[in-house]
Amino acid sequence: MAVSKMSKLTLIAQQGYSEQILSAIQGFQGVEIRDLFQQTVSNEWVEEYFEEAAPLPSQDGLSKIDQQLEEIAHAIQFIEHHGSSREKGMHLKRQQATLKTLEEKFDESALLAELTSIQELEQRFTEMNEKQRVLHERESLLQKWQALDFLAEDFSLRSANYFLGTVDASVWELLEQQIKERQIYYELIYSDEQLVNFSLVYLRKEASIIQELIHQFSVITFTYKEKELPKVELAAIQQVLLESVEEQKRLARLIGQKKISIESLEMAEEVLLAYKNRWMIHDRFIKDDKVFLLQGWLETASFNRFEAFINDLIGQENLYLEIEEPTEVEIAEEIPTKLKNNAVVKPFEMLTEMYSLPKYHEIDPTPWFMPFYFVFFGMMVADAGYGALMLLATTLALRTVLPRGMERFMHFFQILAVPTIMWGLIYNSFFGYSLGYPPILSTSDDVISILILSIIFGVIQIFIGLGLAAKENIKAKNYLGAVSDGFAWQGIMVGAIVGGLGKMLLNSQPLFMVGVVLAIVSALLIILTPMLQSKSKIKGLAKGAYNLYGITSYIGDLVSYTRLMALGISGGSIAAAFNMLVGYMPPIARFSVGILLMVALHGLNIFLSLLSAYVHGARLQYVEFFGKFYEGGGRAFRPLKTEEKYVNIEQEK
Structure with missing residues (x-):
């Protein structure tokens, strides 16, 4: 559960295998192609052995793909807007497939024939519309002169x-x-x-x-130069208009019959988008009349699988593969970041991505904040009924094939439904109603206890964040930084807790003194450590004093965690108020208008509760937790793949 280890891949083959290899890499979906002509890191050999600039592929290929994509989009839009409503538009039902399967099914000649057929219908339909427009204009004019x-x-x-x-x-x-x-x-x-x-x-x-x-x-x-009176001409025009309307209806039926082609058009669009993505990286590798050479980044753990896959496809004797460890310069300037977590933690990666991905050498914060976000979200929504509804809705949604982003979003809320149900049971709330047993924590009688629990959760998370800060400094061999940024602040927190327990709860003076001494020593370390790190002792002392002044921000951080209590209580109270409002209605209204009102009001409360928990839960991670140890600024790993507009592309094996 960390940042995936990456390796630099070098692939050399005969030029004739280039398109086949690129298609295979795109289907594998695990290799990011390096730009050998733009990247200055470790590419000195390109200038030495390949003096010419990056190859400039003909724009005809891209223009052809773009034109076909435009024609497909226009054809689908035309069929949907002008086809008869009797026929149902059969859009491509989202499915899973490999890129190889899609490309094998793609028939360009059939696509062009279908597009030509649709374009001919569109031309006839347009001509008929223009004819009707002219006739209507003439009809309107003659209606004003028919008395002549x-x-x-x-x-x-x-x-x-x-x-x-x-x-x-x-x-x-x-x-x-x-x-x-x-x-x-x-x-x-x-x-x-x-x-x-x-x-x-x-x-x-x-x-x-x-x-x-x-x-x-x-x-x-x-x-007026016609041979017949306006009223005679008008009658003739109206007859032609009636005939043209019938012809237009016939064309609409023919266009509507083309709705069965929408699926194949969308499938073709998916393949053409894959072609376009491959074309867009044609200037990143070396290709001449003899040799094809590319470099890219891939997960080290997936190299053996990729090697077996590509060798089986092309033939081991027809290409050369090699991986190497990234250099320090490449790690600092170029290497991408790919997160690697288990199935439970993985959906929470989107929160890390929203903030900023870690750099390659930095810790992945996702598995560290996930348990806290899990607990915090449930604590802020805290209704077993809402959680059960979330679980049901997300489970049903995941039974279908969803776009990748939506699928991850559904998994995210499916997992969060569990703590929502758990905290709902703790608070004894089911759509604002009591489940008939004494709550473990009452939102009306145990407000102080819930407040204290919220702050305890905050103390634990901040403590772990400081520990991670110390760990990162130790990994960087900055041992004094580990003390001043991590251990010393942990010492102050432990000292304050021990002292508070000794003074207020256990009435133990020795325990109180131990806490005070630990806090004072830790505070001195925060002040003195910058002096040891700085050449100017006065500047170091000033910096240490300023760092210690930051203790006020920790108080603000702990206060921020009280939102866990506030949102949890407010959501349940609002739900109970809705129930009470409907309960005051007469029986007839309660079981008619009242049901609709309950659905609307609870729907609004669910939306606001989920939105608040999502936003405030993320804020607690970004500000109070990440601020203690996390820097971010990593570049996302972007392998050569397809758009997946209509089809989820499975990784080829």
């Missing part, structure tokens, strides 16, 4: 002419008055709140007057 009862070719008077126009409704009355004053014949064809369509018949000698009116009132000329 003559055509241009029917108007054959030599001395007269006609005019069709549209004017803003706000100026129509004024224009109409001008027309009447000039004794020009007009007809109102259509009008609404926004516009007016009209026709004029006038003598040709009055053309200048008409033009003046058109200009004065910003009249828009309407030209």
Whole structure:
């Protein structure tokens, strides 16, 4: 239960095996590829023997993959949005598989054929939409002119002419008055709140007057050149629209039938994403027309398994494998961190990752804080009913294949359901109700006892944190630092506890004096140790005095642990208050509206209780515990793997 030991892997093979090897490494999911051209650590030989810069693979490969991924995403979106609702969209049910299995099932020609078929449907669907848009625009226009009862070719008077126009409704009355004053014949064809369509018949000698009116009132000329009257054209357009709607429905059914292809499209997308991830690291290794050489980091313990796997796949005679211990410079500047814990502790690694991973040479804090977080979370939620509900929900969720992150999250809360039930039984709380036996600790009568217990837990955790600080200093051969940062503070804490017991509980003066002497000696060590470490004794003394002043922060740390008591009591009290509120309702309301109210109120309380316990439990680790010994700043181990967007990729063996 620590940071995994890492080794540097070197692999050399013939160039022809490069893609096969990269696919195997990606399926193995345990090797992080080093960038031989960007990493300056231990890569002097690259410049010496490979003078040319990093190979620049053709962008055509990436462009092709990106284009296919874009087409797949667009096709799925098009099918879902425009396909008939009669057919059910069959999305890929999350499953587990090896990358090799996925790639063997991948048929690029079938994918391209399916995408072409969908694109043709989309083109026809788009053309139909455009046709309908044009028809609707024409229909809307003709509806405003359907009262027109003559055509241009029917108007054959030599001395007269006609005019069709549209004017803003706000100026129509004024224009109409001008027309009447000039004794020009007009007809109102259509009008609404926004516009007016009209026709004029006038003598040709009055053309200048008409033009003046058109200009004065910003009249828009309407030209109608069809061979049939607007009402006849309108009827024909409406018939075509009815036919196009039927055609659109038929296309929607055809598109809906493509929903059965969504699964295969998503599977193809998963494989293409794997191809893209492999392509993205093509500039990290050496590859020419003869040789393929890469380096990477992998867990030392997994090398034998990787060696057997790759030799079986490629043939031992076709490649060269070697691992070596990382140098001090590589440990300081490059090597990644991978945590290694058992199944119970592993879900809690996400809390460490949220804060910061340890450096390669640093202790993994996860197994040290996990028992405390386990206890603290249960103590803050502290309801057996809530815990049972958590356990049931997470267990049911884990029976399905979940994304990796969600799976770890479910395991995390499944484990935390156990202390929640235990503390609920201790507090005798089941959805805010009593289980009918005297509680071991009562949230109403034993508040002081719960408060003291919270502080005791805090003292234990801080004491362990100081011990870890001393351990880290000893590992670094900083023995004086182990005294000043760890043992001396532990001595003050032990002295204070012993002195307090002797004075207040056991009434023992000798025991009290032992505690006082131990605390004083420890305080002197905190002051004097920096003097021994510093060249300037005065600066060392000042630093030691400042360090001792930090004892005030320890008081604040212990006070922080009282939130364990406060949140545990408040959550149970709120649940009991909800029950009391519903209990005051009449029987009819209690078993109708009351049930819904209970579900809503307890649902809210569960959410707030879990959120509070999650956040405050993490804060106690990050501030009060990690602050005593933990630095962090490690770089996460990022092996070559797939996106796992739809499928959990199993490690190939």
